[in-house]
Structure formats: structure tokens, C-alpha cells
Amino acid sequence: MVVDGHDLELRLRRIEGQVRGIARMVDEGAYCIDVLTQIVAADQALRAAGVLLLDQHLRGCVVAAAQEGGAVADHRIDEASQAIARLVRG
Amino acid sequence: MVVDGHDLELRLRRIEGQVRGIARMVDEGAYCIDVLTQIVAADQALRAAGVLLLDQHLRGCVVAAAQEGGAVADHRIDEASQAIARLVRG
Amino acid sequence: MVVDGHDLELRLRRIEGQVRGIARMVDEGAYCIDVLTQIVAADQALRAAGVLLLDQHLRGCVVAAAQEGGAVADHRIDEASQAIARLVRG
Amino acid sequence: MVVDGHDLELRLRRIEGQVRGIARMVDEGAYCIDVLTQIVAADQALRAAGVLLLDQHLRGCVVAAAQEGGAVADHRIDEASQAIARLVRG
Numbered sequence: 001m002v003v004d005g006h007d008l009e010l011r012l013r014r015i016e017g018q019v020r021g022i023a024r025m026v027d028e029g030a031y032c033i034d035v036l037t038q039i040v041a042a043d044q045a046l047r048a049a050g051v052l053l054l055d056q057h058l059r060g061c062v063v064a065a066a067q068e069g070g071a072v073a074d075h076r077i078d079e080a081s082q083a084i085a086r087l088v089r090g
Numbered sequence: 091m092v093v094d095g096h097d098l099e100l101r102l103r104r105i106e107g108q109v110r111g112i113a114r115m116v117d118e119g120a121y122c123i124d125v126l127t128q129i130v131a132a133d134q135a136l137r138a139a140g141v142l143l144l145d146q147h148l149r150g151c152v153v154a155a156a157q158e159g160g161a162v163a164d165h166r167i168d169e170a171s172q173a174i175a176r177l178v179r180g
Numbered sequence: 181m182v183v184d185g186h187d188l189e190l191r192l193r194r195i196e197g198q199v200r201g202i203a204r205m206v207d208e209g210a211y212c213i214d215v216l217t218q219i220v221a222a223d224q225a226l227r228a229a230g231v232l233l234l235d236q237h238l239r240g241c242v243v244a245a246a247q248e249g250g251a252v253a254d255h256r257i258d259e260a261s262q263a264i265a266r267l268v269r270g
Numbered sequence: 271m272v273v274d275g276h277d278l279e280l281r282l283r284r285i286e287g288q289v290r291g292i293a294r295m296v297d298e299g300a301y302c303i304d305v306l307t308q309i310v311a312a313d314q315a316l317r318a319a320g321v322l323l324l325d326q327h328l329r330g331c332v333v334a335a336a337q338e339g340g341a342v343a344d345h346r347i348d349e350a351s352q353a354i355a356r357l358v359r360g
Binding site: 188193223233260 | 278279285286293312317323327353357
């Protein structure tokens with residue numbers, strides 16, 4: 001599926017801003033535990049974006065492929081499973 | 091410890107660029123599995139930055155506090171452990 | 181899908197044995213970094229089992245539901261997405 | 271540090287029991303999403319055990335080594351950082 005990504009793009013723009021803010025904190029000599037707290041928050045937001053994307057992929061590509069059946073469906077499921085494995089391993 | 095963060099800041103600037111690139115991919119209608127691959131890469135880079143920061147924290151604050159001993163050392167270890175727990179939970 | 185779980189069950193039996201071995205290491209006073217190395221290995225095996233299970237679920241329930249379409253398909257995808265989210269968050 | 275592991279050993283015994291229960295669920299043909307929910311719970315418990323162990327390691331080995339200083343302290347911090355990195359990567 002091509003991502004119908006308005007919500008996803010907004011989230012990514014927000015994460016980009018979070019990461020820019022963290023770089024600035026480091027530049028300004030923030031306390032390391034405070035920096036780490038922000039890194040964890042950005043990481044959670046990024047993983048949530050990955051989960052949202054997978055959800056869209058399942059609803060889009062995988063369902064469409066399943067309805068067609070055959071080798072395309074198998075290929076789409078392979079792709080989705082490999083993507084899940086990479087996301088779970090982090 | 092205040093982060094002596096030249097390497098860390100460079101990494102964060104690079105991650106900021108990665109996330110901006112991912113938002114652009116979404117905007118341009120990239121295939122969702124390709125987007126997800128880039129999200130996983132940015133996530134790994136962000137977690138590696140968190141690990142680097144914890145390493146600096148252990149070498150800096152925790153070692154210094156341990157040498158002083160007492161309640162400050164306990165507090166620093168508590169902080170570090172809680173930070174590790176948050177980072178591990180993702 | 182009901183899990184057709186011969187491979188999965190074998191993996192879980194192996195993980196059970198790994199965790200029993202780790203408890204024994206602790207009982208015998210092993211060095212903590214060695215214990216941690218084994219905990220990470222068991223954790224990776226458990227997450228891999230979760231990914232295998234999700235893969236089977238996608239190939240089984242989700243594909244079958246997609247072919248039927250309608251509310252059941254939506255429900256199956258919801259379930260799968262929520263499961264992926266829980267697994268990714270760890 | 272050698273693990274002073276009564277609490278840790280109890281946790282590991284409980285996780286061993288959880289994993290045995292999951293293998294039995296699979297054997298009895300449980301619904302895959304229910305199995306996955308239990309895998310996620312066992313995984314969280316295992317990671318929490320890893321975090322507890324790291325906490326003990328910091329309070330024990332790392333603090334002791336920091337108080338001695340020198341190459342041993344550096345080595346202990348290296349070990350701890352590498353262990354954190356492996357646990358964070360999952």
C-alpha cells in the first residue's frame with residue numbers, strides 16, 4: 001500500500017521536532033537523565049508510528065492481497081512478517 | 091553529569107535528518123514497507139544514542155557519586171536504574 | 181486461528197529450559213553479567229516465538245477473514261494490530 | 271557481583287512456570303492472540319528481571335569498582351554498558 005499518510009506525516013514532523021529539541025538540550029548542557037527521558041519519549045513515538053504504519057499496511061495491502069489470493073498474498077504476508085520482526089527486535 | 095555531547099549531538103542531528111526524510115517519503119507516497127524500514131533504522135539509531143548517553147552517565151555521574159558514597163551515590167544509582175528500565179521497556 | 185503449534189511448542193519448551201537454567205545459575209551464584217547474557221538470549225527467543233505466532237496468525241486468521249470481508253475481517257485486523265503494538269512495546 | 275539472588279530466582283521460577291503454561295496452551299490449541307498475550311507478559315517479566323539484575327550489578331560491582339578506581343572500574347563500566355546495550359536491543 002502507498003501510505004495515505006496525513007496522520008503519519010504529522011506524527012513524523014512532531015518526532016522530528018522532538019529530536020531537534022533533544023539535540024538542543026545536549027548543546028545547552030542539559031542533565032543527562034533529562035536528555036534520556038526525552039530520548040525514550042521520542043523512541044516511543046517513533047515505534048508508535050511504526051505500529052500505525054503496519055496497521056495501515058495490514059488493512060490495505062495485506063487484505064487486498066488476501067482477497068486476490070495466490071503468490072501475491074504470500075509475498076505480502078512475508079513482507080509484513082519480516083517488517084514486524086524488524087520492528088519487534090527494535 | 092552534564093552531557094559532554096559533541097558525538098551525541100551529531101548523532102541526534104543525523105537522526106533528526108532521518109526522521110525528516112521519512113516524513114518526506116510519506117508525503118511522496120512511498121511504499122509502506124520501505125517507510126517502515128526507515129522507521130526501524132531511525133529507532134535503532136535513537137536507542138543507540140540512549141545507550142551512549144547511559145554509558146556517559148555511568149562513567150561520569152555514577153562513578154563520581156560512588157566515590158563520594160552515601161545518599162548521593164544511592165540517588166544516582168536509582169536514577170540510572172530507572173532510566174535503564176524506561177529505555178529497556180522502549 | 182488455533183495455533184498449529186508443533187514448532188512453536190518445541191520453541192517454548194526450549195525457552196522454558198533456558199529460563200530454568202538461568203534460575204539455576206542464579207542459585208549457584210553465577211556472575212551477574214553472565215546471567216544477564218542468558219536473560220537476553222531467552223528474551224530474544226521469546227520475542228522470536230511471538231513473531232512466529234503473529235506470522236501464523238496473519239497467514240491463518242487474517243487471510244481467511246480478509247477473504248470473507250466485512251466486520252469479521254476488521255475485527256481480526258484490529259486484534260492483530262493490537263497484538264503487534266503490545267509485542268513492539270515489549 | 272555474584273547475584274544475591276533470592277528475589278531474582280523466585281522471579282525466574284515464576285517466568286519458567288509462565289512459559290510452561292504457554293507451551294501447554296499451544297498444545298491444547300488455544301487461540302493465537304491469547305497465546306501472544308501470554309508471550310508478551312512473560313517477555314515483560316523477563317526484561318524486568320534483566321533490569322533488576324542490572325540494578326544489582328550497578329549497586330554492587332560498579333560502585334565497588336568505582337571506589338577502587340583505575341582499570342577495574344573502567345572494565346566494570348564497559349561490561350555494564352555492553353549489557354545495557356544488549357538488553358535495550360532486545
